[in-house]
Amino acid sequence: MTGNTLKSESAELVVLSVLAEGAAYGYAITRDIAARSEGAFRLGPGQLYPLLSKLEKTGLVTTRWEEVKAGGADQDAPGRRRKWYEISPKGRKRLEQRVENHRRLTALVESFLAPGVREAEA
Amino acid sequence: MTGNTLKSESAELVVLSVLAEGAAYGYAITRDIAARSEGAFRLGPGQLYPLLSKLEKTGLVTTRWEEVKAGGADQDAPGRRRKWYEISPKGRKRLEQRVENHRRLTALVESFLAPGVREAEA
DNA sequence: GTTAGACATATCGACTTTTGATATATCTGA
DNA sequence: TCAGATATATCAAAAGTCGATATGTCTAAC
Numbered sequence: 639m640t641g642n643t644l645k646s647e648s649a650e651l652v653v654l655s656v657l658a659e660g661a662a663y664g665y666a667i668t669r670d671i672a673a674r675s676e677g678a679f680r681l682g683p684g685q686l687y688p689l690l691s692k693l694e695k696t697g698l699v700t701t702r703w704e705e706v707k708a709g710g711a712d713q714d715a716p717g718r719r720r721k722w723y724e725i726s727p728k729g730r731k732r733l734e735q736r737v738e739n740h741r742r743l744t745a746l747v748e749s750f751l752a753p754g755v756r757e758a759e760a
Numbered sequence: 761m762t763g764n765t766l767k768s769e770s771a772e773l774v775v776l777s778v779l780a781e782g783a784a785y786g787y788a789i790t791r792d793i794a795a796r797s798e799g800a801f802r803l804g805p806g807q808l809y810p811l812l813s814k815l816e817k818t819g820l821v822t823t824r825w826e827e828v829k830a831g832g833a834d835q836d837a838p839g840r841r842r843k844w845y846e847i848s849p850k851g852r853k854r855l856e857q858r859v860e861n862h863r864r865l866t867a868l869v870e871s872f873l874a875p876g877v878r879e880a881e882a
Numbered sequence: 883g884t885t886a887g888a889c890a891t892a893t894c895g896a897c898t899t900t901t902g903a904t905a906t907a908t909c910t911g912a
Numbered sequence: 913t914c915a916g917a918t919a920t921a922t923c924a925a926a927a928g929t930c931g932a933t934a935t936g937t938c939t940a941a942c
Contacts (some may be wrong), residue, residue, distance in 0.1 A: 645767065646899070648869055655872040665919050675868055684901055687921055706908085706919090718908045718919060737873055744866050746797055747770055750777040751859055768928070787890050806930050809892055828890090828937085840890065840937045 644671075644679050649689055651740055652679070654725060654733040657699060661724040664690060690723060698729035766793075766801050771811055773862055774801070776847060776855040779821060783846040786812060812845060820851035 644652060656667055664686055671679050693699045706718040725733070766774060778789055786808055793801050815821045828840040847855070 642865060643900075652869060652872045663919080664921090669918095671872075674872065678865075678868055682901065683919090683921070684903085684923085685899095691921090720919070740869065743764060743800075746800055747774060747862065750774045750793075750796065765930075785890080786892095791889095804930060805890090805892070806894085806932085813892095842890070 642678055642680070644681055644685070646685075646689070647736075648740070649681060649685060650693070651733070651736045653681075653686075653689060653693070654698070654729060654736065657723055657725040658730065658733055661722050663704070663720040663722050665720075667723075693723070693729065698726060698732050699723045700726055764800055764802070766803055766807070768807075768811070769858075770862075771803060771807060772815070773855070773858045775803075775808075775811060775815070776820070776851060776858065779845055779847040780852065780855055783844050785826070785842040785844050787842075789845075812843075815845070815851070820848060820854050821845045822848055 652671060653667060656662060656670055662670065664683075667690075668681050668683070668686055671681050690699070694701055701724070702722050704720045704722055706720055774793060775789060778784060778792055784792065786805075789812075790803050790805070790808055793803050812821070816823055823846070824844050826842040826844055828842055
């Protein structure tokens with residue numbers, strides 16, 4: 639098992655959870671998720687950035703750009719840019735709902751897993 | 761919330777779980793899942809039958825047809841047909857793997873949900 | 883006896899999602 | 913100098929999803 643893709647619903651849940659612990663930028667979120675899951679969860683750029691855009695558009699996160707100043711000589715040159723994402727109050731509410739829903743669904747799936755043996759009907 | 765669609769991975773897990781308790785036919789599986797989840801899980805024909813075909817093709821279940829004799833007069837008329845699905849030993853092994861995997865992933869998602877608060881990095 | 887609705891299997895196509903590839907550009911360390 | 917990590921973002925091909933549709937049987941109500 640080299641790693642599981644996060645399905646979009648779980649992806650939103652996990653990303654909002656990460657952001658609930660503090661603001662972060664896209665690349666850091668990817669790294670964070672991979673590291674904390676020991677490589678079990680992968681969230682590629684093709685999934686991450688559209689998701690973050692959606693969160694921004696729907697007001698679940700707020701954003702701001704950071705100009706990363708390099709250690710090099712030219713301090714006036716335009717540096718690398720980071721887009722920071724911060725969870726909003728609306729985002730926290732959504733996260734709560736998502737967590738609740740996720741747990742409810744998980745419990746429901748679990749309820750199918752190891753019940754008593756039913757007689758074969760034929 | 762009127763009902764959640766089962767994602768294909770969960771769908772296989774749940775269907776195999778239902779079949780692990782005894783043979784069943786398609787329509788009964790749909791009803792069973794809807795009833796046991798109190799309508800929370802829905803598995804439409806467009807999802808169910810392709811899934812059952814796949815399970816059959818890959819040897820996870822075995823099948824046989826049943827001719828349902830009507831209570832009516834003409835006992836020679838071709839009646840309604842049911843296709844019964846029975847889980848195979850290979851299917852039981854697959855189910856065990858799926859259950860294990862599902863629990864591992866669920867625990868992993870859960871591990872993202874309520875950890876300590878991290879300092880905002882900027 | 884007719885008919886509405888449940889029973890039963892199955893496929894189809896429009897729609898959405900997924901994911902690797904690609905693009906662009908910067909920074910760091912060997 | 914140059915490979916590889918950092919950083920954001922889009923695209924299109926492939927895969928997956930799901931309601932609608934098709935076909936036919938059976939039962940219970942009227």
